[in-house]
Structures are given as C-alpha cells and as structure tokens.
Amino acid sequence: MGRQYDLEATRGTGGIKKTESAKGRARKELIVEAATRLVARNGSRGTNLAEIATEAGVSQSGLLYHYPTKEALLNAVLDRRDETEDEILWRDADAGLGILDVIAQNVTRWAENSQTVGMHTVLVVENLGEDGALHPRLAGRYHATVDRVAAVLSSAQDRGEIRDDVDTRLKAVEIIAFVNGLETAWLLDPEIPVAVTAKAWATQQRLAMATSPG
C-alpha cells in the first residue's frame, strides 16, 4: 500500500524525442486518433495496424515509421489520454475537497471524448491479467491515481478540512471505483444521467467528509 507515484515510470515511451516536422506531428495525431476510435469499437485484439493506417488515411509504411509495433502505438494512445486527464484533474495540486467537484465536472466532458473514454475502458479490461502487455502500465497508472487522490485528501485532512475518521486511502479507492464504474455504465447506455449523478455524488461526499459541511 505504500506506493509512491512515479508518473514517468508509468509511461510506456522513453524520453527520447526526435526533432519532428509539423507534418510529422499532424500525421502522428491522425494515427493516434484513428487507433483510439478503432480500439474503442473493436478492442486492441480486434484491430491491426493496417486497419488503423486505413482509418487514419496514411500508408502502412508511414504508420510503421512512427509506430513500429502495435504496442508502441497503444502506448502513444494512452500517453495522449493520460496527459489530458492529468491537465484536468491536477490543475490544482492541492484542491482538497474541491477534487470532488473537479471529478464531477470532468464527467460533463465525456460526451466530447467518448472514443477516449471507451478506448481506455477496453484496454484496461483487455489487460486485467498480469500477462497483458499493457498490464504493468495500466496497473501502475491506477495506483498512481489512487496515490494522488489519497495525497490530496490527506493533505486536506491535515489542514483540518476532512474528518479524522475518514481513511483517505480507502476513500481514494472508492472515488476511482465510482468514476470508472460510471464510465462503463455510460458507455453501455449514453442516456444515463451521468453529470447529475456525479454532481449529487460530489455533494453527498463533501457533506459526509467535511469537518464543517456547507
């Protein structure tokens, strides 16, 4: 349980960065978007690099130049998702109970990013077992997120904003379970009122945790 978060270690790609042309960057973005769509729809097992190249409108050799293997491409797809999530969730590194509102607010963005939400859910479930190629990365990311949420809550608890009887680590596990489970329910039925559910959830969580509710 004593894991520290080491976000760099959960990234699949190394730190080596070639100088890229604007055209190269745009082509990589097209490929990553196409891969996101196809993985969300058919799973990574049901998608090959040739199909992704066609979907992206690039040649197969063009795709292979940037992403020589499916694993390299899937890691790039996850990098893009993780960077976006980090920007939104951790804008305020010491949000305290405000983290609940940040999370509830983020739910309203799902509709614009349904391919990314779906891709992530599919990749996690395809890599539940330890033999999954992306398992170490996805499990590492999960633990890093638990650590970060727990750290935000613990720091608020130290400031006296959260009741002493709240176990901030269990609470972090609970919060992430709720969000991920809501994602899956919403992917199964996009008509589920997720934004209002998340808002009611955040209000109740705040009341239950705060030392001075309201």
Added chain:
Amino acid sequence: MGRQYDLEATRGTGGIKKTESAKGRARKELIVEAATRLVARNGSRGTNLAEIATEAGVSQSGLLYHYPTKEALLNAVLDRRDETEDEILWRDADAGLGILDVIAQNVTRWAENSQTVGMHTVLVVENLGEDGALHPRLAGRYHATVDRVAAVLSSAQDRGEIRDDVDTRLKAVEIIAFVNGLETAWLLDPEIPVAVTAKAWATQQRLAMATSPG
C-alpha cells in the same frame, strides 16, 4: 428513466425446458464453467467453441448438442451468474438501507468467484456498443438492477428511513457504478483491499442517507 424491471425479458434463453438426465446437467455445468474461465481470460472474441469443449473435457459434438452456438453458450454463462447474484442480492426484497451491507458483504465472495466476476466484466466491455450480440441483454440487466436498487431505497424512503433529499434513482446508479468499478480495480490488482473499502463505503453511505444515523 421509467423502466420497470422485467427480469425474464433480460434472460437470453427461452422458457422451454427439456427433461434432462443428471449426466446431461453435469456436462452442461462443466461446459458453462469452462466457458466462464476462458472468457474471463481471453474474452469471448478470443475464445471458440472447440477450445471450450477441450477445456471442459467434452467432445465438440457433445458441446454443440447442448449449445449449438457461441451466443447460446454465453447466454447460459450469464444466466448462471445472474441467478447466483439474484439469490444473494435479493434474498430480502425489502432490505432498506440493509442493501448496503448485503452489497458490501457480497464483495467478500469475489475471491471465490473471480472467474465469474472477470467473465461478466469482459462481456460487458465487449458488448458496450449497440451492435454487440449481448448488448440488449446486458444493458437490460443493468437497468433492471438499477430499478431494483432504486425500488428498495424508495420503499425505505417511504417508510421514513431515508432522508427525503436523497434521489433514490441517482443513488442506485451511483451504488452500481461503485460496485462495478471496484470489481474492475480488483481484477486489475487482486491485492486491493476491496472488502474493507466496501465496508467503509457502506458505513458512510448509511450515515449520509439515514434519517436517524447510527
């Protein structure tokens, strides 16, 4: 949102029941267990009927006699899971806030039934889209469960046990999201303390919802 629960309609198999020998029933049970294991491990897309027959130790024609198609077999696998879940969750049809403890208690059974938990998670994610063969069944089951949880909570609210400001339907969506998300986290890392997380969750939910906490 005005769905009524109609559990029979969410079952994939019809009501026709042949007279079966004990041997036939035992063989079907072996096949369903083997399918559960393989789907949990490789997904239904990654599993064919021949592999399931081998895993079950029956001939392929023996398997086809009972389950002529993969879809028929997957429906039988889900029937078995749904029946077990129904027996546990709905033993007390009017549990009120006790439903929280029933759910938290059920989490302690996951370890004995990890294949079933994994199979269900995998099938849901493989059938998120409306074109998934099992999508209508799985979405129907999800809605039926929301309806049942909401009905239990509404009935407790009518008796004055739950605060009037709790929206019981949003709360049902929230509860199921938490449980399903916790399942996925646990499948990703079985060392996550799910039983203690669920117990802390149930305690806090009870405090937040009850008219007279404690």
